[in-house]
Amino acid sequence: MSLLVLDRVESFYGASQALFGVKLTIEDGEVVALMGRNGMGKTTTISSILGLVRPRAGSIRFAGKELAGLRPHRIARLGLGLVPEGRRCFPNLTVEENLLVAARGSDWTLGRVTELFPRLGERRSQYANTLSGGEQQMLAIGRALMTNPRLLILDEATEGLAPVIRQDIWAAIRKLKAAGQSILVVDKTLSELLPVADRCFVLEKGVTVFEGTPDALTPELQDRYLGV
């Protein structure tokens, strides 16, 4: 059974339709890239999975369970961990407190997160609002991991960060993949994304127009679907 299956999902903002038939599947242990130019529906797809936007048609099944109609906190508890665009941590809690309040289950611990991101270990007593942008992003990923997600969702997790920090985050994503973590990732850095992805899905105007391996996403197709 696939971990996540979206079938012909249609979602709206009020009267305005944003998704017109999104298909997406993720198998256990896969890293799947969700791609497409600006405004094509990537974030709306993620919001639909998480129940933040209610799809009006189609189905979304996670580990065999239909998510339609479930509230976001219930969906999250089924094992979905989101790292949202623009990091969200508690500014007035320390690094350690931010991680501990997110903890659910026992697989991911403070020790494991700080092993993945040693910088967080060095700054464990520091308040989150005193961290650099990159460190806050690492903390956001650490917080999502502390919930022991069956599926980790990264929405533009490296956007706007210094190159050296981006490299740390990609290195962490590769380690998570090696450890068997299922990940859905949206990111514009194709040179990092394609080597780590098992499969890619491309959206155009709210429809899935490509599904395949990174190799099958040829330079011509990249140009057609992702070029500016």
Ligand SMILES: Nc1ncnc2c1ncn2[C@@H]1O[C@H](COP(=O)(O)OP(=O)(O)OP(=O)(O)O)[C@@H](O)[C@H]1O
């Ligand atoms: N809150 C909203 N209210 C109304 N329309 C929205 C809202 N959020 C997104 N949209 C519209 O839905 C469509 C899909 O947007 P979405 O943010 O999902 O795209 P995206 O692929 O994630 O783009 P980006 O890479 O710019 O984040 C766009 O036409 C966008 O204008």
